[in-house]
Amino acid sequence: KAGVTQTPRYLIKTRGQQVTLSCSPISGHRSVSWYQQTPGQGLQFLFEYFSETQRNKGNFPGRFSGRQFSNSRSEMNVSTLELGDSALYLCASTPTTSGGPITQYFGPGTRLTVL
Amino acid sequence: AQKVTQAQTEISVVEKEDVTLDCVYETRDTTYYLFWYKQPPSGELVFLIRRNSFDEQNEISGRYSWNFQKSTSSFNFTITASQVVDSAVYFCALSEASRGSTLGRLYFGRGTQLTVWP
Numbered sequence: 001k002a003g004v005t006q007t008p009r010y011l012i013k014t015r016g017q018q019v020t021l022s023c024s025p026i027s028g029h030r031s032v033s034w035y036q037q038t039p040g041q042g043l044q045f046l047f048e049y050f051s052e053t054q055r056n057k058g059n060f061p062g063r064f065s066g067r068q069f070s071n072s073r074s075e076m077n078v079s080t081l082e083l084g085d086s087a088l089y090l091c092a093s094t095p096t097t098s099g100g101p102i103t104q105y106f107g108p109g110t111r112l113t114v115l
Numbered sequence: 116a117q118k119v120t121q122a123q124t125e126i127s128v129v130e131k132e133d134v135t136l137d138c139v140y141e142t143r144d145t146t147y148y149l150f151w152y153k154q155p156p157s158g159e160l161v162f163l164i165r166r167n168s169f170d171e172q173n174e175i176s177g178r179y180s181w182n183f184q185k186s187t188s189s190f191n192f193t194i195t196a197s198q199v200v201d202s203a204v205y206f207c208a209l210s211e212a213s214r215g216s217t218l219g220r221l222y223f224g225r226g227t228q229l230t231v232w233p
Contacts, residue, residue, distance in 0.1 A: 092160075
């Protein structure tokens with residue numbers, strides 16, 4: 001089974017621009033979560049989507065948004081980029097189970113650099 | 116509030132030594148899951164082990180073992196006979212499950228950089 005894929009792997013943008021990152025979950029997984037990783041703040045939860053609905057949201061400004069499509073693929077968008085948005089953005093997918101433990105499987109990440 | 120603390124920032128060992136990574140967590144939920152992930156230089160978080168709050172049985176899986184103690188809110192992870200390929204950042208994470216909608220959210224510790232020297 002193919003793992004979680006994220007595109008692009010690397011991205012360089014300038015302040016004020018916007019960016020869209022894409023995530024394709026493992027086949028059959030319906031939940032997708034996004035995380036931001038920076039040296040200063042560590043790994044922080046952005047949001048989670050399940051069946052095209054945002055189910056959970058972290059403490060990030062409204063410039064960060066996302067969506068999920070009917071095929072479970074997800075995108076996240078950051079508008080009006082700031083230097084502090086430079087980070088590794090990780091996507092994780094989760095199998096849908098009724099009760100029981102749920103493990104998140106991560107993609108390779110998109111490294112965003114804002115100049 | 117949920118919190119995961121990994122007090123060890125960096126650990127260096129020589130190959131074949133055993134190494135234990137410490138993790139202490141805080142949660143008000145009675146049902147929760149604990150995880151260990153490994154992040155090699157490539158950046159991808161690799162799932163290693165998972166434990167739920169109802170099962171304190173400690174297990175061994177190959178060179179990995181873990182010690183889960185609810186009384187001290189600790190979930191320590193041990194690598195036996197370490198190898199150079201074990202060099203990576205290791206993250207402990209918590210997922211709360213009492214409120215179903217939070218299952219998709221992991222709270223991570225700051226990570227422990229493990230370096231295994233040949």
